Amino acid sequence: MSLLLRTNFEIAKNSLKKHKFRSFFTCFGISVGIGSIILILSLAGSISQLISSQVKALNQQLILVRPANNKNNLNNIIDELTNSNHFNNSNLTAEDLVKIKESSDNIKNIAPIAILHETATGDHIVESATILATNSDLKPILNLDLKSGNFIQDNDLKSAVIGHSLALQLFGSSEPIGKTFSFAGHKFIIIGTLQKTENPVNFNGVDFDQAVIVDLNQIKNLNPQIQQINITVKDDKQLESTAEKITKSLTNLKGSSNNFTVNYGSHITHPASNFFSIISIMLGGIAAISLFIGGISVMNLMLVSVTERTHEIGIRKAIGATNTHIFMQFLFESIILVLVGCIGGFLLGYLIAIFCSTFTPFKPFISLEICLVAFYFAFVTGILFGLFPAIKASKQKPIDSLKFSS
Numbered sequence: 001m002s003l004l005l006r007t008n009f010e011i012a013k014n015s016l017k018k019h020k021f022r023s024f025f026t027c028f029g030i031s032v033g034i035g036s037i038i039l040i041l042s043l044a045g046s047i048s049q050l051i052s053s054q055v056k057a058l059n060q061q062l063i064l065v066r067p068a069n070n071k072n073n074l075n076n077i078i079d080e081l082t083n084s085n086h087f088n089n090s091n092l093t094a095e096d097l098v099k100i101k102e103s104s105d106n107i108k109n110i111a112p113i114a115i116l117h118e119t120a121t122g123d124h125i126v127e128s129a130t131i132l133a134t135n136s137d138l139k140p141i142l143n144l145d146l147k148s149g150n151f152i153q154d155n156d157l158k159s160a161v162i163g164h165s166l167a168l169q170l171f172g173s174s175e176p177i178g179k180t181f182s183f184a185g186h187k188f189i190i191i192g193t194l195q196k197t198e199n200p201v202n203f204n205g206v207d208f209d210q211a212v213i214v215d216l217n218q219i220k221n222l223n224p225q226i227q228q229i230n231i232t233v234k235d236d237k238q239l240e241s242t243a244e245k246i247t248k249s250l251t252n253l254k255g256s257s258n259n260f261t262v263n264y265g266s267h268i269t270h271p272a273s274n275f276f277s278i279i280s281i282m283l284g285g286i287a288a289i290s291l292f293i294g295g296i297s298v299m300n301l302m303l304v305s306v307t308e309r310t311h312e313i314g315i316r317k318a319i320g321a322t323n324t325h326i327f328m329q330f331l332f333e334s335i336i337l338v339l340v341g342c343i344g345g346f347l348l349g350y351l352i353a354i355f356c357s358t359f360t361p362f363k364p365f366i367s368l369e370i371c372l373v374a375f376y377f378a379f380v381t382g383i384l385f386g387l388f389p390a391i392k393a394s395k396q397k398p399i400d401s402l403k404f405s406s
Helices: 002-018 020-057 074-082 094-103 138-142 164-171 216-222 236-254 273-308 310-318 323-357 368-394 398-405
Strands: 062-067 107-121 125-134 146-149 159-162 180-183 186-194 211-215 226-233 260-264
Touching: 002 020, 002 323, 020 273, 020 323, 020 368, 062 236, 094 107, 094 226, 094 236, 107 138, 107 164, 107 216, 125 164, 125 216, 138 226, 159 164, 164 186, 186 211, 186 216, 211 216, 226 236, 236 260, 273 310, 273 323, 273 368, 310 323, 323 368
Parallel strands: 125 211, 159 186
Antiparallel strands: 062 226, 062 260, 107 125, 107 180, 107 226, 146 186, 159 211, 180 186
């Protein structure tokens, strides 16, 4: 058996080497498909690690109140894909904050999140800068680290805390503390700067590196919509019961619980999770199409090879080769083509992942499981698309094959 395998392997190798140009482009097609799978799995693994690290770092006493969105609605999905503000139609109000405070004695901190995108003017102009309107409770709730200065205080006139990257855009390399900037007719003084963050996408849907934090009460005339309310509790053993009290209080206020959600602990979902799920499905479809096209290329190459080697098949059968021997030989060639393409796909996918990591927060994530999944798809593709040519070759009759050559 081992001798037969070695013989088939040698014949397959020599045949593919004989048609190097054709074999190369077939392998390249497979490489694109496998590379796409590697890239998608690497991206999914990187996102999973990012979200997992944020879940671990998340305040375990946290409760989030958000507007209810129908994620199955196509318009909401499109809005999430095209707009950094995931909660445009928020119905959360300042009155909700009061009701939440009154709902339970276990509430420790409560901070609204309202996001605007305005043109900010400092030493330089930044279009569509992220303005995060909140209150002083946000710092202890999210454990925000200050690089220098102080955090905003409630009703503190026109003070702001700025993220690392936005400070560089507005003020260059100079110290931003004490400087003023303006947006939408409001002027603020920078009193603090945030530490540069590693993970720009967080559970508040905000990139703090690119944001400036101001007191919500100072920009009421801009009618900012509260898109999320962050709450921490004094006793985390009462976290679930406190969430239930908040839900009951808001339901009584609004008349229904259908237009808001109250989540805590493991029930908290990442605002970008739906976005990445949709992107993964789209990329998965592209990868499947690429792999299918690569498989068709393998089948076409092998069918051409069967036609060109009709005389060879006749001679081999005439000297004793069985249908199984011929079948295995051509199936071997299909599998070898795909496995060579698989190796190229590993390299292609990894290099693209490294390239993407230079301008995104996602680092390449290649594990043994990812390699095994890609290898499995490659092996199955080789067998499926190699079956028909192999069967066609094995069913040829020796006398017909020899007549064809003459």
